[in-house]
Each structure stands twice: as structure tokens, then as C-alpha cells.
Amino acid sequence: DQQVKQNSPSLSVQEGRISILNCDYTNSMFDYFLWYKKYPAEGPTFLISISSIKDKNEDGRFTVFLNKSAKHLSLHIVPSQPGDSAVYFCAATGAGSYQLTFGKGTKLSVIP
Amino acid sequence: EAGVAQSPRYKIIEKRQSVAFWCNPISGHATLYWYQQILGQGPKLLIQFQNNGVVDDSQLPKDRFSAERLKGVDSTLKIQPAKLEDSAVYLCASNRALGDEQFFGPGTRLTVL
Numbered sequence: 001d002q003q004v005k006q007n008s009p010s011l012s013v014q015e016g017r018i019s020i021l022n023c024d025y026t027n028s029m030f031d032y033f034l035w036y037k038k039y040p041a042e043g044p045t046f047l048i049s050i051s052s053i054k055d056k057n058e059d060g061r062f063t064v065f066l067n068k069s070a071k072h073l074s075l076h077i078v079p080s081q082p083g084d085s086a087v088y089f090c091a092a093t094g095a096g097s098y099q100l101t102f103g104k105g106t107k108l109s110v111i112p
Numbered sequence: 113e114a115g116v117a118q119s120p121r122y123k124i125i126e127k128r129q130s131v132a133f134w135c136n137p138i139s140g141h142a143t144l145y146w147y148q149q150i151l152g153q154g155p156k157l158l159i160q161f162q163n164n165g166v167v168d169d170s171q172l173p174k175d176r177f178s179a180e181r182l183k184g185v186d187s188t189l190k191i192q193p194a195k196l197e198d199s200a201v202y203l204c205a206s207n208r209a210l211g212d213e214q215f216f217g218p219g220t221r222l223t224v225l
Contacts, residue, residue, distance in 0.1 A: 004154070009152075026143050028168045036216075040120075041219075042218050042219075043116070043203055043216030043219055044155070044203075044206070044217050045216065046213045046214070046215075084173075089154050089155070091154075097187065098158055098210040098211045099160065099168065100155075100157065100214065102154030102155050102156070103154050104152065104154050105152055105153075105154055
């Protein structure tokens with residue numbers, strides 16, 4: 001049973017436009033959410049996170065939105081750049097555990 | 113600061129053979145994790161160490177997988193015997209303490225033929 005779902009395997013966006021990556025979760029005990037970025041042949045790197053007590057967290061071009069009632073979060077990248085092309089993983093943790101549960105990832109391609 | 117080191121980067125073996133992976137975490141990081149990432153999936157936690165003790169190995173297939181972190185620093189993950197479905201990237205991660213950001217190594221890509 002997938003507790004963290006990323007239903008879009010891939011997304012293509014023009015350079016300069018907004019990229020929106022979506023993530024849904026089913027476990028109501030999750031209270032902390034993270035986005036990781038992964039380039040080929042490298043390990044995932046932390047990008048941005050959000051606690052369940054917030055509904056928005058912003059860091060430069062990256063903003064994560066959390067809708068707890070819908071059990072949904074999204075990552076917005078504005079403006080998108082070719083260097084943002086990577087696989088983005090949504091991850092969640094909570095219920096007294098610090099273990100991460102990952103989604104399957106979304107491959108973002110930013111077209112110059 | 114040096115990152116998480118893993119070796120080898122790639123390994124090809126035949127089914128029923130044995131294989132071992134090595135991880136050296138970031139200096140001073142007490143917690144170490146091994147993840148399995150099958151193609152098209154997200155990383156799945158196999159085992160978590162706190163110093164040289166196991167915190168959680170509930171998702172480790174213990175009939176064939178084993179891991180150790182004897183001196184609380186580097187760690188090895190072993191598969192014996194390997195099956196076709198073990199083909200995956202094995203990622204090692206570490207953090208200074210529970211709840212801190214996890215830093216990942218580049219992974220070892222295992223292909224079982």
C-alpha cells in the first residue's frame with residue numbers, strides 16, 4: 001500500500017514557466033514532508049520541507065504548499081530553469097518516527 | 113565537508129552469488145540508513161543504525177540480506193544469495209541525529225543476471 005503517491009511520472013515545462021509537482025499521502029500520522037531532487041547517477045539531495053503546522057514554505061524559486069484536509073502537497077518552481085531537470089521525490093515522516101517514506105518520483109524536464 | 117561515500121558504484125553478478133556494498137557516512141553522523149531503490153520506485157528503507165546499534169530492520173529481508181556497522185562509522189550491506197529481484201540501486205544515507213536532514217551517497221547500482 002503506497003502511503004505517498006506521486007501520480008505523474010513525468011512533466012515537461014518551458015524554461016521560465018512555472019513547474020508544479022504534486023504529491024498525495026494517505027497516512028494521517030505524517031506531520032513532516034520533504035522534497036528531494038535527484039540527478040542521474042547521484043543520490044537524492046534535500047530541497048525543501050514543510051511541517052504540518054504550516055501551509056506554505058518558500059525558499060527562493062521553490063515553494064511547497066500543504067493542504068492537510070486533502071492530504072496533498074505541491075512543489076512550485078518559478079521560474080523553471082534547465083538545471084532543474086531531475087527526478088523529484090516527495091517524502092513524508094511522522095508518528096514519532098523519523099523514517100522517510102518516499103513517493104515514486106516525478107521526472108521534470110525543463111525545455112530551453 | 114566530504115559527503116557520503118559508497119563503493120562500488122556498479123556491480124553485476126549472477127543470481128545465487130553474493131555481493132557486498134560499503135558505505136562511509138559523513139564524519140560525526142551517528143545515524144546511518146540503507147535504502148533500496150528499484151527502477152521506477154522511490155527509495156525504500158532497509159535498515160537504520162544509530163551508532164553501531166540497529167534501530168529498525170523491519171523491512172530487511174533477513175533470509176538473504178545482512179548489514180553491520182561494527183565501529184559505529186562505516187557500514188556494509190551484504191546479499192547472499194542474490195535474486196533477480198534484488199536488481200536495484202542501494203543508497204546509503206546519514207545524518208547527525210534523528211530528525212536532521214539525511215545526506216545521501218551516490219548509490220551502488222546492482223544488476224543480478
